[in-house]
Amino acid sequence: MLSFAGLLGYLGVNSRGLAVGLNLVLGGRWSPGVPPYLAIRHILDIATSVESAVAALRSLPFASSRTIVLADATETACVEVIGGEHRVMTAPESVHTNHFLAPDFTSRDELNVFAHNSSLRRFQAAEAGLRDLPADADPDEHFAVLSQTPICVADDGDIRRERTVTAVVLDAKNGALHLRPGDPRLSRTRSFALGSVSPSDPSHRLGLEVKPVEDLPIRAMPDDLARVNLGDPQTFADYDLSSYWRTLRATRPLYRHPAVGDSPGFWVLSRYDDIVALYRDNVTFTSERGNVLITLLGESDSAAGLMVPVTDGQRHEELRNVLLKAFSPRVLSRIGEQVRRNARSRLAVAVDRGACDFALDVASKIPMITICDLLGVPSQDQEYMLTFTKSAISSDDQPEYSAAADDARNEILQYFLGMVEERRVAPQNDVVSVLAGGTVDGEFLSEDEIVLNCYSLILGGDATARLTMIDSVHSFGANPDQWAAFKRGDVSVKQATEEALR
Numbered sequence: 352m353l354s355f356a357g358l359l360g361y362l363g364v365n366s367r368g369l370a371v372g373l374n375l376v377l378g379g380r381w382s383p384g385v386p387p388y389l390a391i392r393h394i395l396d397i398a399t400s401v402e403s404a405v406a407a408l409r410s411l412p413f414a415s416s417r418t419i420v421l422a423d424a425t426e427t428a429c430v431e432v433i434g435g436e437h438r439v440m441t442a443p444e445s446v447h448t449n450h451f452l453a454p455d456f457t458s459r460d461e462l463n464v465f466a467h468n469s470s471l472r473r474f475q476a477a478e479a480g481l482r483d484l485p486a487d488a489d490p491d492e493h494f495a496v497l498s499q500t501p502i503c504v505a506d507d508g509d510i511r512r513e514r515t516v517t518a519v520v521l522d523a524k525n526g527a528l529h530l531r532p533g534d535p536r537l538s539r540t541r542s543f544a545l546g547s548v549s550p551s552d553p554s555h556r557l558g559l560e561v562k563p564v565e566d567l568p569i570r571a572m573p574d575d576l577a578r579v580n581l582g583d584p585q586t587f588a589d590y591d592l593s594s595y596w597r598t599l600r601a602t603r604p605l606y607r608h609p610a611v612g613d614s615p616g617f618w619v620l621s622r623y624d625d626i627v628a629l630y631r632d633n634v635t636f637t638s639e640r641g642n643v644l645i646t647l648l649g650e651s652d653s654a655a656g657l658m659v660p661v662t663d664g665q666r667h668e669e670l671r672n673v674l675l676k677a678f679s680p681r682v683l684s685r686i687g688e689q690v691r692r693n694a695r696s697r698l699a700v701a702v703d704r705g706a707c708d709f710a711l712d713v714a715s716k717i718p719m720i721t722i723c724d725l726l727g728v729p730s731q732d733q734e735y736m737l738t739f740t741k742s743a744i745s746s747d748d749q750p751e752y753s754a755a756a757d758d759a760r761n762e763i764l765q766y767f768l769g770m771v772e773e774r775r776v777a778p779q780n781d782v783v784s785v786l787a788g789g790t791v792d793g794e795f796l797s798e799d800e801i802v803l804n805c806y807s808l809i810l811g812g813d814a815t816a817r818l819t820m821i822d823s824v825h826s827f828g829a830n831p832d833q834w835a836a837f838k839r840g841d842v843s844v845k846q847a848t849e850e851a852l853r
């Protein structure tokens with residue numbers, strides 16, 4: 352909940368579960384830039400959470416100092432802005448007032464001492480009152496706090512004096528706005544709910560029902576560990592490997608997988624701590640012989656030392672730092688909005704039709720388009736890219752490298768080579784331009800490094816994200832109690848996402 356006592360017009364709640372309020376704080380100079388009121392409109396249009404709102408606010412050049420207060424179902428934040436600098440304070444609960452709270456901003460506060468004192472008194476009373484409220488306090492309990500003096504200032508008839516003109520409680524989770532006009536002690540609560548979000552019917556939060564698909568029959572695990580061939584993708588389709596991994600973790604944390612046919616044997620780790628220790632030890636172990644089983648067991652990786660995931664040591668850091676520049680919060684907030692728009696429109700089609708194959712109709716359409724947008728591949732070429740990446744990846748599932756897969760890889764690399772030449776002459780706001788212009792100690796990256804890392808992003812970002820989405824929906828279908836809890840809002844979207852990624 353975001354409860355607010357002040358002038359209306361500077362706040363709002365959106366259908367994605369974000370509430371925004373604005374506080375006037377005086378300091379610094381006014382300069383050309385975005386008026387804070389427009390920033391609020393923008394945040395309500397694009398942001399889906401406190402995190403995405405903070406990222407968007409950081410990218411806006413504000414015309415004047417201001418504090419923005421944000422709340423979603425799980426966290427809150429105060430963003431203080433002065434002279435192009437931002438201070439962000441996030442917490443499960445926040446209270447703010449009309450002066451700066453960030454320690455290094457307080458000396459730049461320009462309110463006169465009287466206003467400063469009264470806003471400090473209001474701040475302390477609000478802090479104490481809201482702290483005492485239970486987490487599930489209803490709007491009227493919030494209004495009771497906002498009705499106390501000195502938070503509430505009575506209207507004494509003199510329009511030149513300060514007074515409370517309204518009190519507002521925003522319920523971000525349910526998209527509802529409650530307000531008491533004038534003096535909140537004297538007026539009744541008026542409530543407004545967003546059409547697309549109905550607090551009384553949580554099933555509206557997601558228009559789709561998830562039904563479990565009939566699973567293919569899963570064969571019983573062989574008792575003999577050695578009969579499970581991890582080098583064969585078919586193993587993962589035939590068996591539920593959970594009990595295999597449990598047995599390995601309990602009895603054989605370091606297991607020697609036997610050689611099968613021409614394929615050599617290899618070591619298998621299964622305990623989390625062991626894997627993390629190995630993953631972090633880049634002195635004893637190397638990534639330069641590949642990072643997928645098919646490469647590790649076959650020939651060495653031709654991208655070793657050039658592509659970030661299969662490069663060790665200092666060059667890994669250097670390449671990674673160039674790449675990170677392409678994933679700034681500004682770029683990601685733009686891309687995040689495209690992902691939401693794309694996902695919503697595909698789900699809307701499915702809801703209208705009454706059914707869909709999630710893997711095909713939704714999941715396969717989102718990551719590839721997103722990564723193409725990030726890289727700067729124009730929309731008219733995305734279908735072409737999708738065809739080649741599918742063919743390049745499908746070879747990972749087959750023991751032999753097919754000529755078609757080799758051709759597909761070469762097509763993708765050639766395509767990026769063309770893009771690099773174009774971007775060197777005319778850079779755009781995309782990842783290929785960042786890589787094409789990126790330098791380490793004044794030296795440009797080589798063409799091989801640039802195109803191989805583009806290739807890595809396009810392949811690495813598609814299957815991972817696509818399969819995670821599909822598995823999440825599959826798991827919800829298989830665990831209807833979890834789906835019901837999610838729909839009721841017992842579990843936030845953020846929590847569910849973290850769990851899917853875990």
Ligand code: HEM
Nearest residue numbers: 638642659660661671722808811812813815816817819852
């Ligand atoms: C659910 C989605 C994803 C999962 C589960 C996932 C998983 C992983 C894993 C396990 C690694 C480590 C690989 C290794 O060290 O050999 C990795 C590395 C990497 N991923 Fe992802 N990934 C996902 C999405 C993405 C996306 C969308 C992108 C880019 C658009 C991406 C780009 C990268 C890059 C560049 C690396 C190499 C980082 C380095 O070595 O420093 N990933 N990912």
